[in-house]
Amino acid sequence: MAQDLRALLGKLKRRLRDQAHVGDLTPTQVSVLLRLEKDGAATASTLARAEGMRPQSIAPVIAALESAGLVSGAPDPADGRQTLLSLTDACRKWVDEGRAARQDWLTRMLQARLSPQEQGEVGRAVELLKRLVDD
Amino acid sequence: MAQDLRALLGKLKRRLRDQAHVGDLTPTQVSVLLRLEKDGAATASTLARAEGMRPQSIAPVIAALESAGLVSGAPDPADGRQTLLSLTDACRKWVDEGRAARQDWLTRMLQARLSPQEQGEVGRAVELLKRLVDD
C-alpha cells in the first residue's frame, strides 16, 4: 500500500504541474497560505520551519505569493531583522468568494469524479497522513 | 480540502526525499515496478504513456532500475525498434521476502503511526485518487 501511495504521489504531482494554469498555486504556496490563515502572521523563517524547509527555499514561495497580492510583509517593529507576513484582504476575499477553489484543477476533479461520501473518505485520509508528515 | 491535499502532497514529497537512504526508490520508480508486476513486460514508451510522462523522461528511471538489477531489457524479436522490459527474478524475490517494504521509510511510518483500521482508510483513499490521475 505504501508503494501505491508513492506511485500516486508522483503521478499526482505531474498532473498538477501539467494542468496548472495561471492563477493555480503550487502545493507549497497553498500550504503557506493555509498556515497563515490558521496561525496568523508569521516570519519567513517560522514558516520555513513549519513546512520543513530551509529559509532560503521558502523565499521564492513568499515572493510569488507577494507578487500575486495574496500576502504582504511589514517590518516587525520589535525586531528589525524580521519581516512579518500576513494574508492580504484581497486574499481573504478571494478565498471567501470561492474563486480560489473554482480556479483549481484538483478541486474541480475531486468534485466531478468523487461522490460527496468519497470526498469525505479522502478528507479523512488526508488528516491521517498529515499526522505523519507533521511528526 | 483540495488545498489540504495539495499542502500534504508537497510536504510528503519533501519528507520522502529527506528520509530516503540508499536502496529506497523514488515514487516514479515504484510506479514503474508496480506496473510491470501487474501488466507484465512492456516497452519504455508504453510505460511512459501509462505514467503520463515523455519517453525521454522515463529513460533515467529505467536506467536506475536496471543498474539496481530490478528490471532487465531484451530486444523485441518482432520489432527491432523496441526493447522489452521485465522484472528480474532478483526483484520478485526481493519483493516476496518483504525486504523492499522493510527498507521503505513510508511503510515503516504507516505501520508505526496508524492503526490497521486507519491504514485501511488511507488505502481506500489512494484507490479513489488513482481514478483521478489515471483519467
Added chain:
DNA sequence: CTAATATCAGGACAACTGATATAT
C-alpha cells in the same frame, strides 16, 4: 514515405548547501 521508437542535448523548476550581511 509516414509513423513509431529510442536517444542526445539543452532548459526550467523547486528544492538543496554554503557563505555573507545585518540586526539583537
Added chain:
DNA sequence: CATATATCAGTTTTCCTGATATTA
C-alpha cells in the same frame, strides 16, 4: 561576541522541449 534572520550564489534532481537516427 554569539545568535538569529534574510539573502546571494551555486548545485542537484526531475521533469520538460526540441532535434535526430533508426526501424516498421
